[in-house]
Amino acid sequence: MSATETHDAVALDHTTIEKEQLVDRYLMGRLPREEEERFERHYLSCQRCLDQLELGEKMLGGLRQATAEDVERAGVAAALALAFRRLGRWRAPLAALVAAALLLPSGLLYRRLQQVGGELTGLRAELHSPRVNLPLLTLSPRRGDAAGAEPSHHLRLGAEPGSIVLALELDLPSGAAYRAVLLDSAGEVRWQAVDLLADGAGNLVLSLPTAFFPPGDHLLRIEDPASHQPLAHFPLRILPPR
């Protein structure tokens, strides 16, 4: 960003703001913290940028809402997409099977389609069923050196595979995006994700498959997306099913 700082008022020209999509990137939480705060000091007294921010906020909100409405309407398509994801490596052959079935009906293919249809119906039902007694952990960040520290949070796995919900208590600005990394006891990365948005209270809530958590000690680390600097550590111990 071509800007120089004079006192606190930030020398940002509007051509640069437009060229670098600062308004959009700010609204999407994709500016590094320093740039974000610099842009805030500019727009606090800039009616032109505030007009653009308010317009951009409405447009982005409208885009997300329209997409959410489309996804809800396309219930079957969503169930199919989920089925393909769940079927993993069989995705491509299954897609070919479905495509072939549409072109070349036969008794065998028809029976296979019936099976797939049954699986999809089951998956769809699962999507809309209430869930009871989901494993839920509310985690506070570990202060100080997290490496080698004895985890204070324990969670015992159920007999059946499922999900674990982790509610991470963070003091982070909402609207900003963060990176999360899950490490096992050997320091291997089990899962990572970027662009996780903190909620209105500055917290993150994650629902992760139990397959990511073999029994043992794990460390969930929240990082600054630009610098990868750790912002919070959450050690936890996963216990095997009884």
Add this chain to the structure above:
Amino acid sequence: MSQNEGPATPAENRIAAADRAAAEEAGIAADLVRRIQGGDRQAEDEMIERYSRGVLFLLRRLSGSADVAEDLHQETFRVVLERLRGPGLEDPGRLVGFVQGTARHLFLGKNRKRLRRKTDAAGDSLPDGADPAPSQLDSTLRGEQAMLVRRMLAELQPERDRRVLYRFYLAEEDKDRICVDLGLSHKHFNRVLYRARQRFKQLLEGSARHARGAA
């Protein structure tokens, strides 16, 4: 003139103009601080008017709630005025940073209090929701915005331009990657976003006029 030989480039002229604007803003801020310290009530109103809209927007973004933003907005200016009427600022030119910092600090303080209440609550009680459900008004507004966005997208040609919007705003892909994939220059990319926003603005204003006419 630029530091090198020859006339300044357009970029250098823009930066110089931006520097002048920033220096002017710092001068206005310092003047407001000085007058407020001198007991000038009109200067207090001018200061609030100058930063009010920006502070409200910032707090709404941080908190995700218009009600919380409104409360914190009032508190922000109460704290800022108390400081300016009293000890003042070491560098009056840094007023905007002080206002920004105060707003952020108040939001974080409110957030910490809310988390402490959750931790101290009885084990069986449900914690406060992090995100209150949208109000009826919010839901209606979002629905209207979605409808206007659909109209804007339907009018956007060619289809590649719609893909630019989806990939940038929804998939949150990098601009460079989108440009390489779709064979666009950065200038063309910027133009697509600009046209989409302008058309959305026209539709929004039209909708507002229609609503006022119907009222």
